[in-house]
Amino acid sequence: MQFRLSLAIGLALTVFWAAISNAAQRKELDVEEQPGYIPTAAEEKLPAKWRPQPVFFRTTEPAGTIIIHTEERFLYHVMGDGRAMRYGVGVGRIGFEWQGIHRISRKSEWPDWRPPPEMIERQPYLPRFMAGGPGNPLGARALYLGNTIYRIHGTNQPQTIGHAMSSGCFRMINPDVITLYEGVPVGTRVIVRQAPKL
């Protein structure tokens, strides 16, 4: 029990430290990764709520803009004429919320994964480097947000969609991030919003 508690505190501290450390640390993902696990098609068939869906969405932002409402766990790809394509996403956990406006600075297919040192320390069995591929925790595509450590990327853990458990990145299932990637050029504006604070 005590061991578990101290482990939990240790993990929390490590993750927190990782989040506040600078971009050079390239904090990729949080603690419970399953590198090498390849999700099944059944797992990637999300509950209806989280599947892509065209929705009414009135905005002054131009078509093409990506708007993420973190508290809803939804990403809106603005289509214009009061519509958006909505995707379910996984978001940063409590303490790792952020908001702001960035532009997509880089896109990559099947990105490689380099777990940061603090994650290796905690989970020594993790690979130092994992080439991009179906079992990679970063999934099929990554869209880099400005010069931050954050990105929109795929995942090999479809069950995390709709949850707040990343360290600030936005995860989508691979089929969805592939679709989004096709329609999002470098330079696209990404607006991240949080629930209002009291």
Add this chain to the structure above:
Amino acid sequence: MKKLSCRLAASIFAMLFLMVGAKAATLADVKERGRLVCGVNEGLQGFAAKNGEAWEGFDVDFCRAVAVAVLGDDTAVDYVPLSAEARFQALSEGKIDILSRNSTWTLGRELEHGLTFAGVSYYDGQGFMVPRQPERLSALELDGTIVCVLAGTTSQANIPDYFVANNMAHEIAALGSAEDILAAYQSGRCNVVSSDVSQLYAWRLLLADSDEHIILPDTISKEPLGPVVRKDDPHWATVVNWVLFALVNAEEMGITSASVDAAIASDKPDVRRFVGTDGSLGSDLGLANDWTAQVVRSVGNYGEIFSRNLGAGSDLAIERGLNRLWNRGGILYAPPHR
């Protein structure tokens, strides 16, 4: 002398008239009675339905919110189930204090029955249900489809208008009942179903593979639903209207049933004014000064009420759509609580 008495009589008459006019004091009546009498639907999933002895639904929660605002007790409501035909007369005859029964706001209804709609609580409209397909994004992509619709409704009349205006070929299958429509849709006799969006979600639930069908984002008609009061009591209309606005403003400020205490302790001026920590808006309105805090604590904000009865937290799983907040992609906009 004769002239004077004439004037006197006129002013006495005017005073009497004013006194009669001033008798329309619904707020005082409700407080004295200790009960709010609320007209609701006889049974409509998500809006008003009896679960055992308890009434539940979106419209029911609005009655509860008004009861908390006026009486401080969400259970102090007498629900009067009303048919579509009887609803407006029941209100104009004073049998109920407020009608909260999925009623569309139109000019004709206000004029005919001497009523006032106290805001819009739910923006409904005619929409389309189609099989879930990645390439089907809008109602403008329905060229060459067969549309199932209830025969003899305004929905049927709206279809040709919309399709012709957008140069889309179509066929209409006008059927007599929801069962017939769903059977035709599932057998492939039609590939689109059209009705009011709230109705489409209820129908979708009846499909065996409901998750494989979506309601498109577009609406082609305006069906603003809202609470209704009598025209002769402007103050009561103000109270009811601002209960609705308070629910919306609470969501916009991020005040939920779980965070009311944090809101009361907040440093933000607009939040403090809203929950009555600062100022006297509540008592000026004739209610408890912290009535908004009480309402949100027992009923929740607009988003919570929507989710619980109609939205993601309910079987219906209706999209917020138009009913999202104005700064969150919808058109729900309440004036400032100040």
